[in-house]
Amino acid sequence: MEQRNGSGADRPEMRWNGWGDPSRAKDLPLAVRGLLPLLLGRVRRPPQPPALEDVRVRPSRLTADDVAALEDSVGADAVDVSTAGRLRHAGGRSTPDLLRRRALEQDAPDAVVSPADHDAVRACLALAGERGLAVIPFGGGTSVVGALDPEPGPHRAVLSLDLRRLSGLLHLDTLSGEATLAAGTTGPDAEAQLSAHGLELGHFPQSFRYATIGGFAAARSSGQNSAGNGRFEAMVTGIRVATPTGDLDLGRAPGSAAGPDLLRLFLGSEGIFGVITEVRVRVHPVPTVRIFESWTFPDFAGGADALRRVVQQGAGPTVIRLSDEAETAVSLAQVGRIGKALAKGASVVTVFEGDEAAARRDRTAAILAAAGGRSAGTGDAEEWAAGRFDGPYLRDALLDAGVFCETLETATTWSNLRTLKEAVEGALRDGFDAVDARSYVMCHVSHVYPTGASLYFTVLAGLRREPLGAWAEVKGRVNDTILANGGTISHHHAVGRDHAPWLAQEIGETGVRILTAVKRELDPRGIMNPGAVLVDVPTRATV
Numbered sequence: 001m002e003q004r005n006g007s008g009a010d011r012p013e014m015r016w017n018g019w020g021d022p023s024r025a026k027d028l029p030l031a032v033r034g035l036l037p038l039l040l041g042r043v044r045r046p047p048q049p050p051a052l053e054d055v056r057v058r059p060s061r062l063t064a065d066d067v068a069a070l071e072d073s074v075g076a077d078a079v080d081v082s083t084a085g086r087l088r089h090a091g092g093r094s095t096p097d098l099l100r101r102r103a104l105e106q107d108a109p110d111a112v113v114s115p116a117d118h119d120a121v122r123a124c125l126a127l128a129g130e131r132g133l134a135v136i137p138f139g140g141g142t143s144v145v146g147a148l149d150p151e152p153g154p155h156r157a158v159l160s161l162d163l164r165r166l167s168g169l170l171h172l173d174t175l176s177g178e179a180t181l182a183a184g185t186t187g188p189d190a191e192a193q194l195s196a197h198g199l200e201l202g203h204f205p206q207s208f209r210y211a212t213i214g215g216f217a218a219a220r221s222s223g224q225n226s227a228g229n230g231r232f233e234a235m236v237t238g239i240r241v242a243t244p245t246g247d248l249d250l251g252r253a254p255g256s257a258a259g260p261d262l263l264r265l266f267l268g269s270e271g272i273f274g275v276i277t278e279v280r281v282r283v284h285p286v287p288t289v290r291i292f293e294s295w296t297f298p299d300f301a302g303g304a305d306a307l308r309r310v311v312q313q314g315a316g317p318t319v320i321r322l323s324d325e326a327e328t329a330v331s332l333a334q335v336g337r338i339g340k341a342l343a344k345g346a347s348v349v350t351v352f353e354g355d356e357a358a359a360r361r362d363r364t365a366a367i368l369a370a371a372g373g374r375s376a377g378t379g380d381a382e383e384w385a386a387g388r389f390d391g392p393y394l395r396d397a398l399l400d401a402g403v404f405c406e407t408l409e410t411a412t413t414w415s416n417l418r419t420l421k422e423a424v425e426g427a428l429r430d431g432f433d434a435v436d437a438r439s440y441v442m443c444h445v446s447h448v449y450p451t452g453a454s455l456y457f458t459v460l461a462g463l464r465r466e467p468l469g470a471w472a473e474v475k476g477r478v479n480d481t482i483l484a485n486g487g488t489i490s491h492h493h494a495v496g497r498d499h500a501p502w503l504a505q506e507i508g509e510t511g512v513r514i515l516t517a518v519k520r521e522l523d524p525r526g527i528m529n530p531g532a533v534l535v536d537v538p539t540r541a542t543v
Contacts, residue, residue, distance in 0.1 A: 092143030145496025153530025183214025228318030243274030
């Protein structure tokens with residue numbers, strides 16, 4: 001079956017200096033406002049951020065001839081040099097990104113180019129190489145690791161390559177259970193088009209409403225249904241890529257021994273080798289049964305041991321998530337349950353989908369109960385599912401109130417989980433103490449494996465000094481701590497520019513040389529996302 005539809009034009013526009021749809025923005029819950037002074041002391045409310053039309057951006061460095069050549073290559077309607085268009089592509093959605101969006105003077109790409117198809121992407125890369133222009137692939141704009149910074153590297157200007165016009169279900173093989181999607185297709189668009197055929201991809205990261213299929217692949221995303229559906233990289237069966245030196249169409253068969261798997265080389269590449277334009281993924285029938293249940297444990301350690309038993313015994317939840325005592329307390333405070341919030345304890349959310357959901361729920365429940373858990377019914381799990389994509393709106397409200405709020409994540413083995421958690425929490429607290437700020441650290445586990453699990457930290461702080469510099473000091477200390485204590489520098493947020501200086505410690509100098517050699521071959525002029533993932537890569541533009 002061949003099908004091409006969905007332009008992505010009907011998606012709600014992302015708030016230019018915050019998260020998501022402006023109409024969904026929310027105020028801080030009254031209970032949280034009352035809790036913050038107890039956790040962080042008095043916090044000074046920052047000045048009102050400037051309106052989009054008041055921000056000053058340096059003029060585009062593109063010449064009139066550059067713009068004319070781009071328009072000839074991809075179409076006049078596909079090149080935007082307006083201040084508003086450039087600012088909307090000036091970075092991702094990390095807290096530092098959003099703090100920079102609150103400044104009166106900001107940096108931005110020199111133009112936004114929106115190709116309509118694979119051939120137009122390839123033409124844009126060829127033109128950029130000829131004219132010495134850097135290219136930053138841009139999907140949903142949800143990166144939180146600096147992967148979308150308008151960094152020109154050694155080049156004279158930088159283009160944001162917006163892929164939103166590459167959208168839609170391109171091919172569906174129902175017999176094999178495979179779908180080919182254009183890279184700019186958002187998560188909701190993909191699920192809507194698949195559901196018309198009774199199918200779903202089932203990949204639901206918190207960025208789901210805006211993130212794209214190509215972005216999921218380029219960042220090796222992991223969605224909240226990972227316990228049942230796996231990470232996104234496990235769903236990918238093929239990709240099409242445009243690079244500055246040629247195209248690739250990878251994934252000929254479900255399994256192959258025809259040399260090293262080049263497809264995997266592009267999963268997690270974050271646009272440094274080329275642009276992913278199509279992704280083929282495995283799909284499955286939309287589940288007709290969903291069962292929710294939440295649990296409580298005396299502490300995080302007991303809850304973590306219970307999750308280990310569940311995954312190692314193959315009980316089969318689609319979602320299993322553990323919040324530590326600190327995160328559980330704040331979550332309960334958000335919905336007004338102050339009494340319960342002040343009680344000690346950790347909480348677990350489970351979701352089961354599919355025809356055998358009840359049997360898998362029973363197996364999981366037996367394991368959780370044997371590990372010391374107590375069922376809390378369906379309510380908390382259903383509330384979590386209903387609001388799981390709205391968390392970033394709360395961060396915007398905290399920033400408006402002057403509270404610094406940021407996240408970071410890692411993963412390690414079960415035997416090392418508590419050691420790494422305590423080390424990272426200590427590094428965060430000590431780091432904020434060093435910059436004279438009170439902090440509150442929360443943690444949850446949302447991705448589990450037979451051998452280990454992820455750790456996802458959220459930190460609130462009442463910063464008294466310039467926040468970007470202070471956070472850079474704290475984050476550097478935390479990154480060092482993660483690697484010194486057996487964790488990965490990123491479990492699912494990717495490397496970007498923020499983690500690039502630490503990549504060599506994880507994959508080794510030989511690993512860096514391998515990736516550098518691939519980049520030199522595919523991108524000899526170094527135009528693709530300079531500074532992301534790899535640092536200081538000599539190219540024809542610099543040697």
